Amino acid sequence: MAVRKNQATLTAKEKRDFVDALLQLKRLGRYDAYVATHNRFIVSDTDNGERTGHRSPSFLPWHRRFLLQFEQDLQSVNPSVTLPYWDWTADRTATAGLWADDLLGGNGRSGDNRVTTGPFAAGGGQWTITVRPDSRDYLRRSLGTGVAQLPTRAEVESVLAVQTYDAAPWNSSSAGFRNQLEGWRGVNLHNRVHVWVGGLMGTGMSPNDPVFWLHHCFIDKLWAEWQRRHPQQGYLPTAATANVVSLNTAMKPWNDTTPADMLDHTRHYTYDSAF
Amino acid sequence: MSEAGNHAELTRRRMLQGAGVALTAAVGTAVLGLAGPTGTPAAAAGPGGHDTFDEVYRGRRIQGRPAASGHHHHGADYTVQIDGEELHVMRNADGTWISVVNHYQSHQTPLALARAAVVELQGATLVPIA
Numbered sequence: 001m002a003v004r005k006n007q008a009t010l011t012a013k014e015k016r017d018f019v020d021a022l023l024q025l026k027r028l029g030r031y032d033a034y035v036a037t038h039n040r041f042i043v044s045d046t047d048n049g050e051r052t053g054h055r056s057p058s059f060l061p062w063h064r065r066f067l068l069q070f071e072q073d074l075q076s077v078n079p080s081v082t083l084p085y086w087d088w089t090a091d092r093t094a095t096a097g098l099w100a101d102d103l104l105g106g107n108g109r110s111g112d113n114r115v116t117t118g119p120f121a122a123g124g125g126q127w128t129i130t131v132r133p134d135s136r137d138y139l140r141r142s143l144g145t146g147v148a149q150l151p152t153r154a155e156v157e158s159v160l161a162v163q164t165y166d167a168a169p170w171n172s173s174s175a176g177f178r179n180q181l182e183g184w185r186g187v188n189l190h191n192r193v194h195v196w197v198g199g200l201m202g203t204g205m206s207p208n209d210p211v212f213w214l215h216h217c218f219i220d221k222l223w224a225e226w227q228r229r230h231p232q233q234g235y236l237p238t239a240a241t242a243n244v245v246s247l248n249t250a251m252k253p254w255n256d257t258t259p260a261d262m263l264d265h266t267r268h269y270t271y272d273s274a275f
Numbered sequence: 276m277s278e279a280g281n282h283a284e285l286t287r288r289r290m291l292q293g294a295g296v297a298l299t300a301a302v303g304t305a306v307l308g309l310a311g312p313t314g315t316p317a318a319a320a321g322p323g324g325h326d327t328f329d330e331v332y333r334g335r336r337i338q339g340r341p342a343a344s345g346h347h348h349h350g351a352d353y354t355v356q357i358d359g360e361e362l363h364v365m366r367n368a369d370g371t372w373i374s375v376v377n378h379y380q381s382h383q384t385p386l387a388l389a390r391a392a393v394v395e396l397q398g399a400t401l402v403p404i405a
Binding site: 043112133134135136146147171172173183184191195202203206 | 363365366367368369375376377378379380381395396397399400401402
Protein backbone atom coordinates (compact mmCIF):
# COMPACT_ATOMS: atom_id res chain seq x y z
CA MET A 1 0.00 0.00 0.00
CA ALA A 2 1.38 3.38 -1.00
CA VAL A 3 2.03 5.74 1.89
CA ARG A 4 1.74 9.48 1.51
CA LYS A 5 4.24 11.23 3.77
CA ASN A 6 4.77 14.62 5.30
CA GLN A 7 7.22 16.44 3.00
CA ALA A 8 9.28 17.41 6.05
CA THR A 9 10.13 13.74 6.64
CA LEU A 10 11.24 12.84 3.10
CA THR A 11 14.74 11.48 2.59
CA ALA A 12 17.08 13.10 0.09
CA LYS A 13 16.38 10.28 -2.36
CA GLU A 14 12.60 10.57 -1.94
CA LYS A 15 12.79 14.30 -2.67
CA ARG A 16 14.98 13.70 -5.71
CA ASP A 17 12.68 10.99 -7.07
CA PHE A 18 9.60 13.17 -6.62
CA VAL A 19 11.20 16.20 -8.28
CA ASP A 20 12.57 14.08 -11.14
CA ALA A 21 9.16 12.53 -11.77
CA LEU A 22 7.55 16.01 -11.90
CA LEU A 23 10.17 17.21 -14.36
CA GLN A 24 9.70 14.08 -16.46
CA LEU A 25 5.92 14.55 -16.72
CA LYS A 26 6.55 18.16 -17.71
CA ARG A 27 9.09 17.09 -20.33
CA LEU A 28 6.69 14.48 -21.72
CA GLY A 29 4.00 17.15 -22.08
CA ARG A 30 1.64 15.40 -19.68
CA TYR A 31 1.92 17.86 -16.79
CA ASP A 32 0.31 20.80 -18.53
CA ALA A 33 -2.88 18.84 -19.19
CA TYR A 34 -3.50 18.84 -15.44
CA VAL A 35 -3.10 22.61 -15.33
CA ALA A 36 -5.55 23.03 -18.20
CA THR A 37 -8.10 20.64 -16.67
CA HIS A 38 -7.98 22.41 -13.33
CA ASN A 39 -8.46 25.81 -14.93
CA ARG A 40 -11.28 24.56 -17.14
CA PHE A 41 -13.19 23.50 -14.04
CA ILE A 42 -12.37 26.49 -11.88
CA VAL A 43 -13.63 29.00 -14.43
CA SER A 44 -16.81 27.02 -15.15
CA ASP A 45 -17.75 26.04 -11.57
CA THR A 46 -20.25 28.75 -10.58
CA ASP A 47 -22.33 29.28 -7.44
CA ASN A 48 -25.63 29.38 -9.30
CA GLY A 49 -24.80 26.94 -12.10
CA GLU A 50 -23.13 23.60 -12.59
CA ARG A 51 -20.26 23.17 -10.12
CA THR A 52 -18.03 20.16 -9.70
CA GLY A 53 -14.40 20.86 -8.87
CA HIS A 54 -14.82 23.86 -6.59
CA ARG A 55 -17.35 25.77 -4.46
CA SER A 56 -19.45 22.63 -4.13
CA PRO A 57 -19.65 19.40 -2.11
CA SER A 58 -17.58 17.53 -4.70
CA PHE A 59 -14.59 19.85 -4.12
CA LEU A 60 -13.11 17.13 -1.90
CA PRO A 61 -13.81 13.94 -3.91
CA TRP A 62 -13.02 15.75 -7.18
CA HIS A 63 -9.59 16.77 -5.94
CA ARG A 64 -9.03 13.31 -4.41
CA ARG A 65 -9.64 11.77 -7.85
CA PHE A 66 -7.54 14.47 -9.57
CA LEU A 67 -4.59 13.82 -7.23
CA LEU A 68 -4.93 10.06 -7.64
CA GLN A 69 -4.71 10.36 -11.40
CA PHE A 70 -1.69 12.63 -11.12
CA GLU A 71 -0.02 10.33 -8.59
CA GLN A 72 -0.57 7.36 -10.89
CA ASP A 73 1.02 9.37 -13.68
CA LEU A 74 4.04 10.07 -11.47
CA GLN A 75 4.20 6.35 -10.64
CA SER A 76 4.26 5.47 -14.33
CA VAL A 77 7.57 7.34 -14.39
CA ASN A 78 8.83 6.01 -11.04
CA PRO A 79 6.71 3.42 -9.20
CA SER A 80 8.21 4.32 -5.82
CA VAL A 81 6.91 7.91 -5.84
CA THR A 82 3.87 8.98 -3.83
CA LEU A 83 2.51 12.47 -3.31
CA PRO A 84 3.89 14.15 -0.18
CA TYR A 85 1.78 16.60 1.78
CA TRP A 86 2.58 20.03 3.18
CA ASP A 87 1.29 20.58 6.73
CA TRP A 88 1.23 24.37 6.54
CA THR A 89 0.18 24.61 10.20
CA ALA A 90 3.67 23.35 11.08
CA ASP A 91 5.92 24.46 8.19
CA ARG A 92 4.64 28.00 7.99
CA THR A 93 7.53 30.23 6.95
CA ALA A 94 9.37 30.97 3.73
CA THR A 95 12.46 29.33 5.24
CA ALA A 96 10.80 25.90 5.70
CA GLY A 97 12.58 22.95 4.06
CA LEU A 98 9.76 22.73 1.53
CA TRP A 99 11.19 25.82 -0.17
CA ALA A 100 14.80 24.58 -0.28
CA ASP A 101 16.68 23.87 -3.49
CA ASP A 102 16.30 20.08 -3.14
CA LEU A 103 12.49 20.24 -3.23
CA LEU A 104 10.37 23.11 -4.53
CA GLY A 105 12.85 25.99 -4.60
CA GLY A 106 12.35 29.31 -2.91
CA ASN A 107 10.30 32.46 -2.90
CA GLY A 108 10.03 34.75 -5.91
CA ARG A 109 12.47 37.63 -6.12
CA SER A 110 11.29 41.15 -5.47
CA GLY A 111 10.17 43.11 -8.50
CA ASP A 112 8.73 40.37 -10.67
CA ASN A 113 8.21 37.49 -8.17
CA ARG A 114 10.25 35.17 -10.39
CA VAL A 115 11.42 31.98 -8.66
CA THR A 116 15.18 31.85 -9.23
CA THR A 117 16.22 28.85 -7.11
CA GLY A 118 15.48 25.13 -7.17
CA PRO A 119 14.45 22.70 -9.91
CA PHE A 120 11.49 24.78 -11.13
CA ALA A 121 13.28 28.09 -11.57
CA ALA A 122 12.97 29.61 -15.02
CA GLY A 123 16.75 29.69 -15.38
CA GLY A 124 16.89 25.88 -15.25
CA GLY A 125 14.97 25.66 -18.49
CA GLN A 126 12.86 22.73 -17.31
CA TRP A 127 9.73 24.50 -16.14
CA THR A 128 8.33 26.83 -18.78
CA ILE A 129 4.80 27.96 -17.90
CA THR A 130 2.73 27.26 -21.00
CA VAL A 131 -0.87 27.08 -19.70
CA ARG A 132 -0.99 30.56 -18.24
CA PRO A 133 -3.31 33.53 -17.71
CA ASP A 134 -0.87 36.14 -18.98
CA SER A 135 2.31 36.67 -20.95
CA ARG A 136 4.74 35.59 -18.22
CA ASP A 137 6.21 32.12 -18.81
CA TYR A 138 8.17 31.74 -15.54
CA LEU A 139 7.13 30.34 -12.17
CA ARG A 140 6.24 33.09 -9.69
CA ARG A 141 5.70 33.13 -5.94
CA SER A 142 5.22 35.85 -3.36
CA LEU A 143 5.16 33.99 -0.06
CA GLY A 144 3.22 35.71 2.69
CA THR A 145 2.37 38.96 0.90
CA GLY A 146 -1.25 38.40 -0.25
CA VAL A 147 -2.04 37.35 3.30
CA ALA A 148 0.42 37.41 6.19
CA GLN A 149 -0.31 34.18 8.04
CA LEU A 150 -0.98 30.58 7.09
CA PRO A 151 -3.79 28.91 9.05
CA THR A 152 -2.88 27.69 12.52
CA ARG A 153 -3.42 24.27 13.99
CA ALA A 154 -6.13 25.73 16.25
CA GLU A 155 -7.96 27.10 13.20
CA VAL A 156 -7.78 23.70 11.52
CA GLU A 157 -9.11 22.07 14.68
CA SER A 158 -12.06 24.47 14.69
CA VAL A 159 -12.98 23.39 11.16
CA LEU A 160 -12.47 19.67 11.86
CA ALA A 161 -14.99 20.08 14.68
CA VAL A 162 -17.77 21.09 12.27
CA GLN A 163 -20.22 18.19 12.24
CA THR A 164 -22.07 18.55 8.96
CA TYR A 165 -20.24 17.79 5.72
CA ASP A 166 -22.02 20.42 3.61
CA ALA A 167 -25.32 22.26 3.39
CA ALA A 168 -27.70 23.86 0.91
CA PRO A 169 -27.22 25.90 -1.24
CA TRP A 170 -24.12 23.73 -1.77
CA ASN A 171 -21.86 26.55 -2.91
CA SER A 172 -19.48 29.25 -1.63
CA SER A 173 -22.11 30.55 0.78
CA SER A 174 -22.74 27.22 2.50
CA ALA A 175 -22.31 26.41 6.14
CA GLY A 176 -20.61 23.11 6.94
CA PHE A 177 -17.20 21.43 6.95
CA ARG A 178 -16.53 21.46 3.20
CA ASN A 179 -16.96 25.19 2.68
CA GLN A 180 -14.97 26.12 5.78
CA LEU A 181 -12.17 23.80 4.69
CA GLU A 182 -12.34 25.22 1.16
CA GLY A 183 -12.26 28.67 2.73
CA TRP A 184 -15.10 30.74 1.29
CA ARG A 185 -16.53 31.00 4.81
CA GLY A 186 -15.12 30.98 8.31
CA VAL A 187 -11.44 31.08 9.24
CA ASN A 188 -10.47 30.22 5.62
CA LEU A 189 -8.08 27.29 5.23
CA HIS A 190 -7.56 26.08 1.62
CA ASN A 191 -8.15 29.37 -0.20
CA ARG A 192 -5.90 31.27 2.18
CA VAL A 193 -2.95 28.97 1.47
CA HIS A 194 -3.27 29.63 -2.27
CA VAL A 195 -3.22 33.37 -1.52
CA TRP A 196 -0.26 33.04 0.91
CA VAL A 197 1.89 31.34 -1.75
CA GLY A 198 0.87 33.91 -4.34
CA GLY A 199 2.07 34.05 -7.94
CA LEU A 200 0.57 31.31 -10.08
CA MET A 201 -0.86 29.59 -6.98
CA GLY A 202 -3.31 32.50 -6.73
CA THR A 203 -4.64 31.91 -10.23
CA GLY A 204 -6.95 29.39 -11.85
CA MET A 205 -3.83 27.76 -13.31
CA SER A 206 -2.50 27.04 -9.81
CA PRO A 207 -1.18 23.51 -10.59
CA ASN A 208 1.62 25.26 -12.50
CA ASP A 209 3.30 25.46 -9.10
CA PRO A 210 4.16 21.94 -7.88
CA VAL A 211 3.26 23.02 -4.34
CA PHE A 212 -0.35 22.71 -5.54
CA TRP A 213 -0.12 18.91 -5.13
CA LEU A 214 1.39 19.09 -1.63
CA HIS A 215 -1.23 21.62 -0.54
CA HIS A 216 -4.12 19.55 -1.87
CA CYS A 217 -2.63 16.37 -0.46
CA PHE A 218 -2.86 17.97 2.99
CA ILE A 219 -6.43 19.13 2.31
CA ASP A 220 -7.20 15.53 1.32
CA LYS A 221 -5.62 14.33 4.57
CA LEU A 222 -7.79 16.75 6.54
CA TRP A 223 -10.88 15.30 4.87
CA ALA A 224 -9.73 11.84 5.98
CA GLU A 225 -9.18 13.22 9.48
CA TRP A 226 -12.68 14.72 9.54
CA GLN A 227 -14.11 11.33 8.52
CA ARG A 228 -12.17 9.65 11.33
CA ARG A 229 -13.57 12.10 13.87
CA HIS A 230 -17.15 12.03 12.61
CA PRO A 231 -17.88 8.42 11.68
CA GLN A 232 -21.63 9.05 11.83
CA GLN A 233 -21.46 11.87 9.29
CA GLY A 234 -21.16 11.44 5.56
CA TYR A 235 -21.04 13.11 2.18
CA LEU A 236 -23.98 15.35 1.33
CA PRO A 237 -26.18 15.69 -0.61
CA THR A 238 -27.20 12.06 -0.95
CA ALA A 239 -30.23 12.83 -3.13
CA ALA A 240 -30.08 14.12 -6.69
CA THR A 241 -29.63 17.90 -6.63
CA ALA A 242 -29.61 20.30 -9.57
CA ASN A 243 -26.14 21.47 -10.68
CA VAL A 244 -24.48 19.60 -7.79
CA VAL A 245 -22.76 16.20 -7.66
CA SER A 246 -24.67 14.05 -5.18
CA LEU A 247 -23.25 10.96 -3.48
CA ASN A 248 -23.85 8.49 -6.31
CA THR A 249 -23.51 10.77 -9.32
CA ALA A 250 -20.48 10.38 -11.60
CA MET A 251 -18.11 13.33 -11.65
CA LYS A 252 -16.81 15.08 -14.77
CA PRO A 253 -14.33 14.83 -16.44
CA TRP A 254 -13.94 11.12 -15.66
CA ASN A 255 -17.64 10.15 -15.67
CA ASP A 256 -16.72 6.84 -14.05
CA THR A 257 -16.17 7.91 -10.44
CA THR A 258 -18.76 9.04 -7.89
CA PRO A 259 -18.14 10.76 -4.56
CA ALA A 260 -19.15 7.44 -2.96
CA ASP A 261 -16.24 5.79 -4.78
CA MET A 262 -13.82 8.29 -3.25
CA LEU A 263 -14.85 8.13 0.40
CA ASP A 264 -12.37 5.44 1.44
CA HIS A 265 -8.87 6.57 0.54
CA THR A 266 -7.31 3.43 2.07
CA ARG A 267 -8.29 1.52 -1.07
CA HIS A 268 -5.59 3.56 -2.82
CA TYR A 269 -3.12 4.92 -0.25
CA THR A 270 -2.68 5.61 3.44
CA TYR A 271 -1.20 8.55 5.31
CA ASP A 272 1.86 8.29 7.53
CA SER A 273 0.00 9.65 10.56
CA ALA A 274 -3.25 11.14 11.80
CA PHE A 275 -3.40 14.96 11.90
CA MET B 276 -0.16 53.14 -3.80
CA SER B 277 2.81 52.46 -1.57
CA GLU B 278 3.87 48.91 -0.81
CA ALA B 279 2.70 49.35 2.76
CA GLY B 280 -0.60 50.82 1.60
CA ASN B 281 -1.08 47.94 -0.78
CA HIS B 282 -0.47 45.47 2.00
CA ALA B 283 -2.94 47.24 4.23
CA GLU B 284 -5.50 47.11 1.45
CA LEU B 285 -4.98 43.37 0.97
CA THR B 286 -5.30 42.83 4.70
CA ARG B 287 -8.51 44.83 4.74
CA ARG B 288 -9.86 42.74 1.90
CA ARG B 289 -9.03 39.59 3.78
CA MET B 290 -10.95 40.87 6.78
CA LEU B 291 -13.92 41.69 4.64
CA GLN B 292 -13.66 38.35 2.90
CA GLY B 293 -14.01 36.53 6.18
CA ALA B 294 -17.09 38.43 7.16
CA GLY B 295 -19.62 36.76 4.87
CA VAL B 296 -22.75 38.83 4.80
CA ALA B 297 -25.31 39.47 2.10
CA LEU B 298 -26.06 36.85 -0.49
CA THR B 299 -27.41 37.61 -3.91
CA ALA B 300 -30.24 39.96 -3.11
CA ALA B 301 -32.15 39.12 -6.25
CA VAL B 302 -32.88 35.59 -5.13
CA GLY B 303 -33.21 36.46 -1.45
CA THR B 304 -31.24 33.41 -0.35
CA ALA B 305 -30.99 32.94 3.41
CA VAL B 306 -27.70 34.02 4.92
CA LEU B 307 -25.74 30.92 5.82
CA GLY B 308 -22.31 32.46 6.09
CA LEU B 309 -20.50 32.28 9.38
CA ALA B 310 -18.93 35.38 10.82
CA GLY B 311 -15.21 35.50 10.18
CA PRO B 312 -12.60 36.03 12.86
CA THR B 313 -12.91 39.78 12.59
CA GLY B 314 -16.69 39.96 12.65
CA THR B 315 -16.48 43.07 10.48
CA PRO B 316 -19.71 43.54 8.58
CA ALA B 317 -18.90 43.55 4.89
CA ALA B 318 -20.72 45.71 2.45
CA ALA B 319 -21.11 43.24 -0.38
CA ALA B 320 -21.17 44.64 -3.88
CA GLY B 321 -24.34 46.68 -3.98
CA PRO B 322 -25.63 48.64 -6.93
CA GLY B 323 -22.31 50.49 -7.04
CA GLY B 324 -20.60 47.20 -7.75
CA HIS B 325 -22.24 47.08 -11.12
CA ASP B 326 -21.39 50.58 -12.22
CA THR B 327 -19.47 51.06 -15.40
CA PHE B 328 -15.91 52.19 -14.86
CA ASP B 329 -13.12 53.32 -17.17
CA GLU B 330 -9.88 54.56 -15.70
CA VAL B 331 -6.12 54.35 -15.93
CA TYR B 332 -4.72 52.53 -12.94
CA ARG B 333 -0.96 52.20 -12.54
CA GLY B 334 -0.57 52.89 -16.24
CA ARG B 335 -3.12 50.31 -17.38
CA ARG B 336 -6.55 51.10 -18.79
CA ILE B 337 -9.18 49.18 -16.86
CA GLN B 338 -12.79 49.08 -17.99
CA GLY B 339 -15.84 47.37 -16.55
CA ARG B 340 -19.45 47.20 -17.63
CA PRO B 341 -22.48 44.95 -17.35
CA ALA B 342 -22.22 42.18 -19.92
CA ALA B 343 -24.26 42.47 -23.06
CA SER B 344 -27.13 40.05 -23.42
CA GLY B 345 -25.85 36.67 -24.52
CA HIS B 346 -22.43 37.33 -23.07
CA HIS B 347 -23.09 35.58 -19.78
CA HIS B 348 -20.28 33.07 -19.91
CA HIS B 349 -19.36 31.21 -16.75
CA GLY B 350 -21.96 32.92 -14.62
CA ALA B 351 -20.61 36.42 -14.99
CA ASP B 352 -22.98 39.26 -15.78
CA TYR B 353 -20.18 41.73 -15.99
CA THR B 354 -17.07 42.11 -18.14
CA VAL B 355 -13.73 43.59 -17.17
CA GLN B 356 -10.99 44.53 -19.60
CA ILE B 357 -7.37 45.46 -19.01
CA ASP B 358 -5.83 47.31 -21.94
CA GLY B 359 -8.62 45.89 -24.07
CA GLU B 360 -8.08 42.22 -23.13
CA GLU B 361 -10.85 40.54 -21.18
CA LEU B 362 -10.14 39.49 -17.62
CA HIS B 363 -12.11 36.37 -16.70
CA VAL B 364 -14.24 37.32 -13.68
CA MET B 365 -16.85 35.56 -11.59
CA ARG B 366 -19.37 36.70 -9.02
CA ASN B 367 -19.70 34.80 -5.76
CA ALA B 368 -23.04 34.09 -4.12
CA ASP B 369 -22.36 36.77 -1.49
CA GLY B 370 -21.90 39.42 -4.19
CA THR B 371 -18.10 39.52 -4.04
CA TRP B 372 -15.89 38.96 -7.07
CA ILE B 373 -12.89 36.89 -8.14
CA SER B 374 -10.83 36.77 -11.36
CA VAL B 375 -8.62 34.25 -13.10
CA VAL B 376 -5.52 35.88 -11.59
CA ASN B 377 -7.07 36.21 -8.10
CA HIS B 378 -9.15 33.06 -7.95
CA TYR B 379 -9.01 32.35 -4.23
CA GLN B 380 -9.40 35.88 -2.87
CA SER B 381 -12.68 37.76 -3.06
CA HIS B 382 -12.97 41.47 -3.79
CA GLN B 383 -15.90 43.70 -3.01
CA THR B 384 -16.44 45.26 -6.44
CA PRO B 385 -15.37 44.66 -10.05
CA LEU B 386 -13.30 47.86 -9.83
CA ALA B 387 -11.38 46.57 -6.80
CA LEU B 388 -10.94 43.27 -8.62
CA ALA B 389 -9.60 44.97 -11.76
CA ARG B 390 -7.15 47.05 -9.74
CA ALA B 391 -5.95 43.92 -7.92
CA ALA B 392 -5.42 42.23 -11.28
CA VAL B 393 -3.28 45.15 -12.46
CA VAL B 394 -1.14 44.77 -9.34
CA GLU B 395 -0.85 41.02 -9.89
CA LEU B 396 0.01 41.36 -13.58
CA GLN B 397 3.02 43.65 -12.96
CA GLY B 398 2.76 44.92 -16.51
CA ALA B 399 2.15 41.53 -18.15
CA THR B 400 -0.58 41.26 -20.76
CA LEU B 401 -3.56 38.93 -20.40
CA VAL B 402 -3.83 35.90 -22.63
CA PRO B 403 -7.13 36.08 -24.57
CA ILE B 404 -9.88 33.92 -23.07
CA ALA B 405 -10.28 30.75 -25.08
